[in-house]
Amino acid sequence: MSATDHAAVHHVHRDDYGSRMGMWLFLFTELILFGGLFIIYAVYRFVHQQEFHLAAQELNTTIGLINTIALLTSSMTAAMSITAMQKGNVRFSKALIWVTIGFAFVFMVNKYFEWGAKISHGIYPGSKDLLAKPEGEILYFGLYYVMTGLHTLHVIIGVIFFLFILRQIKQGKIASDRYVRLENSALYWHLVDLIWIFLFPLFYLIH
Amino acid sequence: MSDHQHEESHVIEYGNYIFIWLGLLAFTGITVTVSGINLGNWTIVIALFIACVKSWYVLNYFMHMKYEDIIFKVFIATALFTFFIFLGFTFWDYSFTR
Amino acid sequence: MVTGALPNEKVEPSYLEVSTNKYKKGLLSWILSVDHKRIGVLYLYSMMAFFSVAVVFGFLIRLELIAPGKTIVEAQTYNQLFTLHGIIMIFLFIIPGLPAVFGNFFLPIMIGAKDVIFPRLNLMSWYMFVFGGLFAVVSMLLPGGSADTGWMFYVPYSVRTTTNVLPALIAAFILGFSSILTGLNFITTIHRMRHPDMSWFKMPLFVWSLYATAWIQVLATPIIGITLALVAIERTLGVGIFDPALGGDPVLYQHLFWIYSHPAVYIMILPAMGLVSEIIPVFTRRSIFGYKFIAFSSLAIAFFGSLVWAHHMFTAGMSDAAMFVFSFITFVLSIPSAIKVFNWISTMYKGSIQADPPFLYTLSFIFQFAIGGFTGLMLGALSVNIHLQDTSFVVAHFHYVMFGGTGFGIFAAMHYWMPKMFGRMYNLKVATWAWGIVTFGYNMLYMPLFVMGYLGMPRRYYDYLPEFQPYHVVSTVGSWILIVGLIIMFGNLWIGMRRGPKAPMNPWGGETLEWKVQTPPILENFHTVPDVHAGPYDYSKYEAKKETTK
Known part of the structure; x- marks a missing residue:
């Protein structure tokens, strides 16, 4: 997101504030991207209330809860890594980023088993079992796969951002006096968390 | 700047x-x-x-x-407002008899 | 012609000669450049390439319709032609036209900045533009044939047709992303890079309109991104979202599609309105009338424009309440547009008008935009809409706004700014003739569509009843005249750019900052940023002179 270190002949312009502003604008686009899905969810839930209710009972609240805790905790460690960087404690900052990535993997492994269980029960797009269900449940599971899938994709992108940040810390491009990229990656990570905060009750807690 | x-x-x-x-x-x-x-x-x-x-x-x-300038808050309000417009106005259609 | 021109100071190598990377010359020094002016020029060339393709498609559509039944192509080819014409014109020409080309080039100069705030992101959005365009091209060439869904990709047909809908969807998705990044860049640039003395109300109105546009780009485009992605997922994986066979609601698709695509028409028209607000003061030597009203009406259009999407769906089976609300807001939306038109006319009043080509295109803009706007109100009225929905009246309406408005705006921008961009002047007499031919051909092409649409000619039909033929013939002949005009216009600009006489620093006598820098501009635009205290439209010296001569 930041435009700090390109070709030397050309304007060397550093503006951390502007970088954060650009990142926020980007986060809005992500918000609205998921927003489109939330609109679809809202409409279909409004139209098929009973069926959404029934379908939601197939989901395992415990797995959802574990994932919620994993993301909330990783969000905290991501935020703390900025504090550590600001205080000049680079090693601790790096450790916290690794912890964040670790929780991201906990989330993904969990998700893998959750999807795996659904698929082995014959609930996946286009499956005979799913198509035999009422329309509302087909839509529920369609949305379930798309929304949690897109969310997991964002988790993966967040991990890639953090790996990139770790490399830049190693190269000295991120330090206690220039850490806006770390801030921006953390912002992205918090957005992933924010979206999950809404996905969790909407899919796991409506029975 | x-x-x-x-x-x-x-x-x-x-x-x-x-x-x-x-x-x-x-x-x-x-x-x-x-x-x-x-x-x-x-x-x-x-x-x-x-x-x-x-x-x-x-x-x-x-x-x-909390620690950002007011303009960031205005931005976020704009984005959320837009989202709720999109959501709410869609329901002009769905909450009434079609 | 050369009024108010300042003498060129000592000439320095312009951005055309100075590279920003290790390649001093050649293609790589351009396609790897992060200079906003070079990126603007890259956009200009790539956009023109796509535009010419889409013009040819449009020409073929008109030719096919000159007589009932099969004339030159099969029905299926005809469906693909109008689909591609729509996709290319909208996503690759009108949406990027003013912001990405002229916004990139002139926005930083107009606010006294050296570049946009994220230059590399800017280059990346050009690459996305090109890749998106390539996907559109790929969808044409792959076996199976290009998409035949119309540019709106309405489900369930877009889920079921066997043509290459997928590459077209990917193309639109990537192009949407490119548009978002441009918008994001512009908002941040306007907030952070303005000259310290340039307060919000000293910004040129083109900048205001780009600002409003950028917000729509950022906040509305993701909706189309996710919607098209869902269609792609539904096509490939069979996930039930919109397909009625799986319980989905196709009308919901239409809602989501238009939640973006209606604001998108304001992405297209707002920068053109901003441009008109630049050109009129310059060529009438008058300060703009009602600066703040024009500035705020841009924001008002951006806002109300996001509330009217469902007026595209009056016959789709919505609730009556929704029809009432969306029709009402559609009427409200005409107020800020009218404010702008009144302000432009008032600016011209008692001005000393200088009828150069940019101004002539602007006049066409106002004339055609007014027709497009008023017919829009007709379509926004529920009772009339039921009669006119999906007729060629609608086609004429949006071509009057999009082509007659924005398209002519882009032509005006080319004539206005290309001398500054390339440092050479085109032939003004030829340009004036080309304007006459283009405007005449344009109106001859689209005016009959209003009439026959009103009489019941459906849009997108391959065949029609014989009684409509006279109108079709007039329209098709109009398309020939239009094409001749376009060729003359672009030929003249091209020759002017290559071999024309050197353009002075300020050929039209503009007061905004881009006329106070060298022609063509240097790499970082300014040595010292000129004084911006007077504001962008200070023509008091001319107005004062008139008072005394009276």
Whole structure:
């Protein structure tokens, strides 16, 4: 997101504030991207209330809860890594980023088993079992796969951002006096968390 | 405009983050517990309300919105307002007889 | 012609000669450049390439319709032609036209900045533009044939047709992303990079309109991104979202599609309105009338424009309440547009008008935009809409706004700014003739569509009743005249750019900052940023002179 270190002949312009502003604008686009899905969810839930209710009972609240805790905790460690960087404690900052990535993997492994269980029960797009269900449940599971899938994709992108940040810390491009990229990656990570905060009750807690 | 670039950065202590984190976990606990009680249509309202409260904390503390300039808050209000317009106006169609 | 021109100071190598990377010359020094001016020029060339393709498609559509039944192509080819014509014109020409080309080039100069705030992101959005365009091209060439869904990709047909809908969807998705990044860049640039003395109300109105546009780009485009992605997922994986066979609601698709695509027409028209607000003061030597009203009406259009999407769906089976609300807001939306038109006319009043080509295109803009706007109100009225929905009246309406408005705006921008961009002047007499031919051909092409649409000619039909033929013939002949005009116009600009006489620093006598820098501009635009205290439209010296001569 930041435009700090390109070709030397050309304007060397550093503006951390502007970088954060650009990142926020980007986060809005992500918000609205998921927003489109939330609109679809809202409409279909409004139209098929009973069926959404029934379908939601197939989901395992415990797995959802574990994932919620994993993301909330990783969000905290991501935020703390900025504090550590600001205080000049680079090693601790790096450790916290690794912890964040670790929780991201906990989330993904969990998700893998959750999807795996659904698929082995014959609930996946286009499956005979799913198509035999009422329309509302087909839509529920369609949305379930798309929304949690897109969310997991964002988790993966967040991990890639953090790996990139770790490399830049190693190269000295991120330090206690220039850490806006770390801030921006953390912002992205918090957005992933924010979206999950809404996905969790909407899919796991409506029975 | 490069004079703003090294603006005072706000350092939030680790303890504050842990405090917020504990609060978020508590809200998660509440929302899971409440979902077990049958409250009819209120279930979703309460669940979403708690989600909004959690988001508010994430936004203000983890994402440092509390310490940002007013323009950032205006931005975020604009984005959320736009989203609710999109959502709400779609329901002009769905909440009435077609 | 050369009024108010300042003498060129000592000439320095312009951005055309100075590279920003290790390649001093050649293609790589351009396609790897992060200079906003070079990126603007890259956009200009790539956009023109796509535009010419889409013009040819449009020409073929008109030719096919000159007589009932099969004339030159099969029905299926005809469906693919109008689909591609729509996709290319909208996503690759009109949406990027003013912001990405002229916004990139002139926005930083107009606010006294050296570049946009994220130059590399800017280059990346050009690459996305090109890749998106390539996917559109790929969808044409792959076996199976290009998409035949119309540019709106309405489900369930877009889920079921066997043509290459997928590459077209990917193309639109990537192009949407490119548009978002441009918008994001512009908002941040306007907030952060303005000259310290340039307060919000000293910004040129083109910048205001780009600002409003950028917000729509950022906040509305993701909706189309996710919607098209869902169609792609539904096509490939069979996930039930919109397909009625799986319980989905196709009308919901239409809602989501238009939640973006209606604001998108304001992405297209707002920068053109901003441009008109630049050109009129310059060629009438008058300060703009009602600066703040024009500035705020841009924001008002951006806002109300996001509330009217469902007026595209009056016959799709919505609730009556929704029809009432969306029709009402559609009427409200005409107010800020009218404010702008009144302000432009008032600016011209008692001005000393200088009828050079940019101004002539602007006049066409106002004339055609007014027709497009008024017919839009007709379509926004529920009772009339039921009669006119999906007729060629609608086609004429949006071509009057999009082509007659924005398209002519882009032509005006080319004539206005290309001397500054390339440092050479085109032949003004030829340009004036080309304007006459283009405007005449344009109106001859689209005016009959209003009439026959009103009489019941459906849009997108391959065949029609014989009684409509006279109108079709007039329209098709109009398309020939239009094409001749376009060739003359672009030929003249091209020759002017290559071999024309050197353009002075300020050929039209403009007061905004881009006329106070060298022609063509140097790499970082300014040595010292000129004084911006007077504001962008200070023509008091001319107005004062008139008072005394009276």
